[in-house]
Amino acid sequence: MPSRKKGVKTHSMFTEQHSSVLELLKTSGLKMSFHPVDTDKGTICAKETNVVGEFICNNKPCKSKGWASGVVATVIRLYPDNRYNARVYHQRCKKCNTLSRPKLDESYAERVAYRLKKWNDIDVEEPVYNKESKEPHKTQLCEGCKAGHCRQSNMNSRFYSKRTQRK
Numbered sequence: 001m002p003s004r005k006k007g008v009k010t011h012s013m014f015t016e017q018h019s020s021v022l023e024l025l026k027t028s029g030l031k032m033s034f035h036p037v038d039t040d041k042g043t044i045c046a047k048e049t050n051v052v053g054e055f056i057c058n059n060k061p062c063k064s065k066g067w068a069s070g071v072v073a074t075v076i077r078l079y080p081d082n083r084y085n086a087r088v089y090h091q092r093c094k095k096c097n098t099l100s101r102p103k104l105d106e107s108y109a110e111r112v113a114y115r116l117k118k119w120n121d122i123d124v125e126e127p128v129y130n131k132e133s134k135e136p137h138k139t140q141l142c143e144g145c146k147a148g149h150c151r152q153s154n155m156n157s158r159f160y161s162k163r164t165q166r167k
Contacts (some may be wrong), residue, residue: 010143011089012101013038017108024113028122035083045119046077048151049111053102057093064095071137071152072102073144076115086112089144099143 018034025032040046053072057064073089088108090099110127117124137145137152144150 008099009090009101010099010147011038011087013085014088014104014108017104017112020106020109021112021116024109025116028117028120028124030082030116030120030122032082032084032116035077035079035085038085038087040077042079044078044080046075047115048149049074049076049115050151051088051111052105052107053088054105055091055093055100055102057096057098057100059093059096059098062093062096062098064093066100067091067094069102069137071142071150072104073142073147073150073152074108074111075149076112078116078119084112084116087149089142089147089149091143092141094138094141097141 013036015034015036022032050071051074052068052070054066054068056066069091072091074086076084076086078084086108088102088104090101092099114124114127137150139145139150139153142150142152145153
């Protein structure tokens with residue numbers, strides 16, 4: 001669902017990460033394709049998680065040098081015919097409130113692959129994620145919190161909380 005402001009996206013899908021997800025699925029024999037339509041319609045299940053990313057403020061007058069976050073709100077969705085996608089929410093600069101799209105690290109592919117394996121009943125050890133945060137999560141700057149899809153907020157939507165896993 002796009003932002004109310006014209007032309008300002010509050011989230012993205014990272015199709016360029018699909019090859020990294022496939023690489024992590026190789027050993028399990030699981031074959032998945034990326035579902036290019038950013039919609040909840042037709043999902044079999046969905047899971048909220050966080051990934052790690054770096055943000056750069058694109059507002060030229062802003063003095064922010066950017067920031068890293070271990071709490072980049074993400075919703076992984078499974079569709080029929082072994083298709084998936086993941087919506088990754090943007091964050092706002094704490095100095096000027098401009099929206100920024102994250103540059104993701106390997107945690108995106110790891111978490112997506114892990115969830116796809118779980119949904120397909122493949123035995124997988126739960127990964128340990130322990131990215132230390134230098135500051136507390138700022139819900140007012142997190143578009144995932146505003147949309148009710150950040151695990152750090154208390155505003156989880158009924159859709160995702162009821163349909164978190166296939167099992």
